[in-house]
Amino acid sequence: DLSGIDVRAEIERLRKERNAVILAHYYQRPELQDLADFVGDSLELSRKAAETDADVIAFCGVKFMADTAKILSPNKIVVLPDINAGCSLEDSCPPEKFKAFREAHPDHIALTYINCSTEVKALSDIIVTSSSAETILQQIPADQKIIFGPDRHLGGYLSRKFNREMLLWPGVCIVHEAFSETELLKLKAQHPGAPIAAHPECPPHIVDHADYVGSTSGILQYAATIPQDTLIVATEPHIIHQMQLSIPNKTFIGAPGADGNCNCNICPYMALNTLEKLYVALRDLTPRVEIEEPLRLAAKKSLDRMLEMAS
Numbered sequence: 001d002l003s004g005i006d007v008r009a010e011i012e013r014l015r016k017e018r019n020a021v022i023l024a025h026y027y028q029r030p031e032l033q034d035l036a037d038f039v040g041d042s043l044e045l046s047r048k049a050a051e052t053d054a055d056v057i058a059f060c061g062v063k064f065m066a067d068t069a070k071i072l073s074p075n076k077i078v079v080l081p082d083i084n085a086g087c088s089l090e091d092s093c094p095p096e097k098f099k100a101f102r103e104a105h106p107d108h109i110a111l112t113y114i115n116c117s118t119e120v121k122a123l124s125d126i127i128v129t130s131s132s133a134e135t136i137l138q139q140i141p142a143d144q145k146i147i148f149g150p151d152r153h154l155g156g157y158l159s160r161k162f163n164r165e166m167l168l169w170p171g172v173c174i175v176h177e178a179f180s181e182t183e184l185l186k187l188k189a190q191h192p193g194a195p196i197a198a199h200p201e202c203p204p205h206i207v208d209h210a211d212y213v214g215s216t217s218g219i220l221q222y223a224a225t226i227p228q229d230t231l232i233v234a235t236e237p238h239i240i241h242q243m244q245l246s247i248p249n250k251t252f253i254g255a256p257g258a259d260g261n262c263n264c265n266i267c268p269y270m271a272l273n274t275l276e277k278l279y280v281a282l283r284d285l286t287p288r289v290e291i292e293e294p295l296r297l298a299a300k301k302s303l304d305r306m307l308e309m310a311s
């Protein structure tokens with residue numbers, strides 16, 4: 001029972017006492033974004049996790065992100081406010097099936113989206129995030145055959161954009177899959193001048209209507225540069241909080257799902273983290289992310305390749 005406890009004040013006290021850094025993804029609840037030391041996209045958060053000199057990383061994001069922090073910073077304590085904060089893309093790609101798929105295609109390298117388990121990272125050659133995928137793909141020789149997993153929409157988008165055939169793993173993000181083309185077109189008709197920005201995890205029937213396609217940080221940068229005063233945002237709607245903070249004079253509208261509003265596109269995994277759970281995580285230093293050393297070293301290889309190739 002946390003009644004009577006000033007959770008925010010306690011988080012402030014514990015963050016100093018524990019020498020903790022609080023990292024938050026753009027899809028986190030606004031109150032978590034606001035108190036984080038750093039808010040970013042998947043690549044930026046990985047870099048922060050690798051660089052920090054804090055003793056504790058409190059990761060407000062999902063499990064694969066906290067795992068990534070632990071892979072890159074094994075000597076730090078990494079806590080995730082809710083250990084059940086998973087990801088539909090990770091769930092879609094069980095390591096033993098991925099291993100069998102790789103073995104069936106021995107002449108292919110595995111270029112793998114960071115939204116996957118540590119085991120799948122260990123079975124991969126190069127990890128990508130949505131902000132690093134294009135740069136990395138362009139460095140891979142044209143005759144090299146590629147397996148791309150687990151997001152078939154990001155893979156399909158890259159494949160179309162660079163005219164490059166890839167074997168796609170059939171995973172999807174349940175959040176980006178939920179946007180409705182019909183409702184998006186209705187919204188566009190109501191705001192005729194407003195451009196659409198979409199995350200590449202969206203299916204083609206959404207991405208094809210977008211004026212800009214990119215990662216969360218890419219969409220934020222785009223929002224700051226457009227001349228129009230309204231933007232339709234086809235990604236998880238909590239990113240709009242960050243847009244309203246940095247660009248207060250513009251209007252941002254979340255792209256709708258089939259019910260006509262954007263609330264069905266809130267990521268249910270990201271939403272599991274709360275202020276109260278962050279407080280408990282800093283107080284008890286649990287739930288903690290732990291990874292066996294041989295697995296960590298195997299997964300680190302493909303992540304290090306990303307960090308080298310993305311810069």
Ligand code: 13P
Binds near residue numbers: 216
């Ligand atoms: P980025 O922040 O890298 O665009 O990733 C989006 C995402 O789906 C995180 O779960």
Ligand code: SF4
Binds near residue numbers: 087201
């Ligand atoms: Fe996974 Fe999609 Fe949620 Fe990101 S938004 S954590 S890809 S389910």
